[in-house]
Amino acid sequence: MTATEDSFTNWKTREEIAESMIPIIGKLHRERDVTVLLHSRSLVNTSVVSILKTHRFARQIAGEELSVTETLPFLHALTALDLGPSQIDLGMLAATYRSDDRGLSVADFTAEAVAGATGANKTERRESRDVVLYGFGRIGRLLARLLIEKTGSGNGLRLRAIVVRQAAGQDLVKRASLLRRDSIHGQFQGTITVDEANSRIIANGNEIQVIYSDDPTTVDYTAYGIKDAILIDNTGRWRDREGLSKHLRPGIGKVVLTAPGKGDVPNIVHGVNHDTIKPDEQIISCASCTTNAIVPPLKAMADEYGVLRGHVETVHSFTNDQNLLDNYHNSDRRGRSAPLNMVITETGAASAVTKALPDLQAKITGSSIRVPVPDVSIAILNLQLGRATSRQEVLDHLRDVSLTSPLRRQIDFITAPDAVSSDFIGSRHASIVDAGATKVEGDNAILYLWYDNEFGYSSQVIRVVQHVSGVEYPTYPAPAV
Template identity: 90%
Template sequence: MTVNDDSFTNWMHREEIAESMIPLIGKLHRERDVTVLLHSRSLVNKSVVSILKTHRFARQIAGAELSVTETMPFLRALTTLDLGPSQIDLGMLAATYKADDRGLSVAEFTAEAVAGATGANKIERREPRDVVLYGFGRIGRLVARLLIEKAGSGNGLRLRAIVVRGGGAQDIVKRASLLRRDSIHGQFQGTITVDEDSSTIVANGNAIKVIYADDPSHVDYTEYGIRDAILIDNTGKWRDREGLSKHLRPGIEKVVLTAPGKGDVPNIVHGVNHDTVKPDEQILSCASCTTNAIVPPLKAMDDEYGVLRGHVETVHSFTNDQNLLDNYHKSERRGRSAPLNMVITETGAASAVAKALPDLKARITGSSIRVPVPDVSIAILNLQLAREATRAEVHDYLREVSLTSPLKRQIDFTTAPDAVSSDFIGSRHASIVDAGALKVEGDNAILYLWYDNEFGYSCQVVRVVQHVSGVEYPTYPATAV
């Protein structure tokens, strides 16, 4: 048999294993509210090829490809356990099992590693929490996709309604079409139908009421059967407590803003300060996409090396706020054609760091350049450290952070030498460390951080909503602190 024959036979064998993983992953998700991950990447509703590619990607961060032949025994072991709602990382199970020298079987090790989610220890499945989207733009539609995707077993978060201004004939049909197809993020994964008579979009079985209103004060959500909901304002029209309080109408319990909050509105970056949200806090912000991209790696670097000062330069994709062609804009430079120019503009991300990381004493400055790409940006974080380090040391540290730290859902890591911005469209991490571009000399470190400023940020928003809703389930094996 030739090498080619061996490779093809091996591929078909792995395909067969991946095919057999899909019903096990789906059953765990639907019946027990268990999300199966691989190095923080969900395997729920993934295709055979997607599962294989996710395993192969592990070589970029862990140094060696992870095979489905290694992870399948752990998945089988999970199906035999009395699991409660949780997230279970097969990649971490496989890695920690390799490092364990006690001679346990896969079944014994798995039962021990996820003991916190089994038997008397497991948490109860919670009733679905209603969610309302106020606005249905770029972030709103991506958050909608994520909420529909995560509806899963029917527990967790449930998108009940979308509030928009009336847009004339066939408005709901046009909005459903924008949800169905996206020029950057591709087709919606599932089916969408529209009932114009009842003003309802049905997406993967989720009935979503479209409510038309020009002002929050015009809506009584209880009329639509909505109770104790979390409203996500993705319009950015109101950013202070007084303005956002307008959303606290009958049926709405909390308001989450998808833009930097002003005044005393808490700016929350999931993974960094989400645990500081007070249970009775009704209004909070998820900060900006750039703040979410830089704060987790900034915290990681400060924890290990100390940061004396820093500067962030963001090279940011253009946004809907800019003009397609030169035209009037209240901000002079943003009035110039977005797809034809690099545009120097301001960023509030650096000043927002203080809200998310109040213990960081370093002064962080920032500036931004908008460039002619529609999605994915890069933040160049230039830091003066409290002690000297080597490039190899920082490289290995950040790779380990992306794999095993409490920030592993926020920080990803790539060693791909030919990586470019479009490679990171659809990334669910807040930022991705580009290992090849990393520079360290003495007490100076420069980190290049890619981030999908649309989808990655939307994932962070959903994580915050899950947390304040009480449906953010623990991850096993437990992350090292």
Template identity: 85%
Template sequence: MIPIIGKLHRERDVTVLLHSRSLVNKSVVSLLKTHRFARQIAGEELSVTETLPFLQALTTLDLGPSQIDIGMLAATYKADDRGLSVEAFTAQAVAGAIGENKIECREGRDVVLYGFGRIGRLVARLLIEKAGSGNGLRLRAIVVRGGGEADLVKRASLLRRDSIHGQFQGTITVDEATSTIIANGNTIKVIYANDPSEIDYTVHGIKDAILIDNTGKWRDREGLSQHLRPGIDKVVLTAPGKGDVPNIVHGVNHDTIKPDEQILSCASCTTNAIVPPLKAMADEYGVLRGHVETVHSFTNDQNLLDNYHKADRRGRSAPLNMVITETGAASAVAKALPDLKAPITGSSIRVPVPDVSIAILSLRLGRETTRDEVLDYLRDVSLHSPLKRQIDFTTAPDAVSMDFVGSRHSSIVDAGATKV
């Protein structure tokens, strides 16, 4: 399976999934664990002997760039009563990605990371991981403020080793003479600048790039517009945008992006956690009102030890306290779901864990339901709906926060904790 998955990704820009989990660049053990995980959401374990024939069938087709879920193929084939062969069924199921319907491979798109903190380094890891086909996003440069001695080596070291997400999967070397980091063969220019106005990206061969601002320094259109310089076509903010900057929660309102929109926000982590299931519940049951209580990991904005902070409570030691603070997630819901008229309130408590947060979403629904009905519905949403890449589902009775470190889903429904 591994060479087939790799070849489809490299040569045709096809990402093979299993129940919304990418199988690209995965080890033997990871493939087996992903198949085994299917029993938690589909009710029964999935064997590699069941999915391999569909993978082999894909290699015979004239596929264009696409994402294909072999777990869904296997499940729908089992329920199909037409007596088709695996090859014929697969060809019908992926008809939108083959022949005249297929999307032609596009040229790669340059990406610049403005800032290289925790989020920036995670984005860098993802971009490098997905660079195999050469047709997607290519990380070309990182912009940081000038550092001290061995600055480049230290930044590369932070990319190589992460206290939460572990070792970088691959090789990283540094060329201080050219100010570049080479990660898995990808040459990434490190540009030192204190302000966007100091940079001419075209000098580095960068054109029509997407700039991802992960500093949080500017969050309105005026500030983020400073990035729109020669070589930069669009700006994406990894924090909630202010004013008229569109807050995009992928899977929910990404289809509202106008082609000529140059500045976008990805909203906050909590917004991405609550909006997909909130949309799913509103679509099925109607929502009259709601409240979200997020028990949130501490962040770099808080102090390690008690010290002055411009916010009221964030000056108190993050590893020692539960810190009540505000969350903009509730107000951000209105931007992502403008048709939802129900009032949504929210509050947040920062707690001494380094990653993964709990969002307790309490909803008053438009009609009566039962716990089993809600769980069956959300399980189905996580498997078959347009939100399947955003929403995951777990029935593990002993799951705790650290079990979800590294999850590629923005929201995991904890079945055992659900109440009606």
């Protein structure tokens, strides 16, 4: 057999193994509310090729490719356990098993590693929590996609309604079409039908009521069978407690804002300060996409090296807030054509750091430039550290953080020498450390952090909503603290 034939045979074998994993992953998700991950990447509802690519991606962060032949035994071991709702990371299982020298079988090791999710220890499956989207723009439609994707088990979060202003002419059909197709994020994964008679969009079996209103105080959500729902305001129209309290209508239990909150509204970055949310808090903010991008790596650096001061320069994709062609705008410069210019503008991300990291004494300044790309931005974080270090030490630290720390869902790590912004469309991490661009000299470190300011941010919002709803299930093996 030639080398070419041997390589192809190997591929076909791995393809067959990946194919056999799909029904196991699906059954665990539907029947036990178990989400199978690989280095923080969900394998639920993915294709054979996606499973193989996710395994291969491990070489960029762990140094070597992870084979499906290595992870399949762990997956089989999970099916034999009395598992409760949880997230199980096959990549972490394989890595920790490799470093364990006790000679345990895969089955015994797996049972021990996920013991917190089995038998008497397991979390009981909760009833689904109703969710309402107030607004249905760029972020709203991505939140809808993520919510629909996560209802496969019948538990967790359930998108019940969307509130929008009535538009003229085939409003429902056009909104459904925008959910079905997106110029940046591609086709919706599933089926969408429109029930115009009842003002509903039906997506993958989820009946989503479309409520027309331009005043939140006029809506009674209980009239639609909605109870104790989490309402996600993605309009940005109200940002303080007084304004957002208008949403606390019959049927609504909590309000989550997808923009920086003002006044005493808590600004939450999942992975960093989500555990500070008080159980009785009804109104919270998920801060901005840029705040979510810089705060996790800033915390990772501060915890390890200390940070004395810093500056963040954001090179941000243009948004709907800007004009396509030169026209009047309330803000300076934003009236100039977004697809034709780089536009210097302000960012509140640096000042928002103090809300998410109140113990950080360092002064962080910031500025921003909007550029002619439709999605994915980069934050350049220039830090003066508390001690001198080396480039390799910083990279090793951030690589470990992305793999094994509590921030592994927020921070990704890439070593590709020719990575560009479009490579990160659809990333579910808050930010991605570009190893090749990282610069370190003595106590000065400059990090280049990519982030999908639409999809990565939406993923962070959903994590916060899962947390406050009580359906954010624990991950096993537990990350290193």
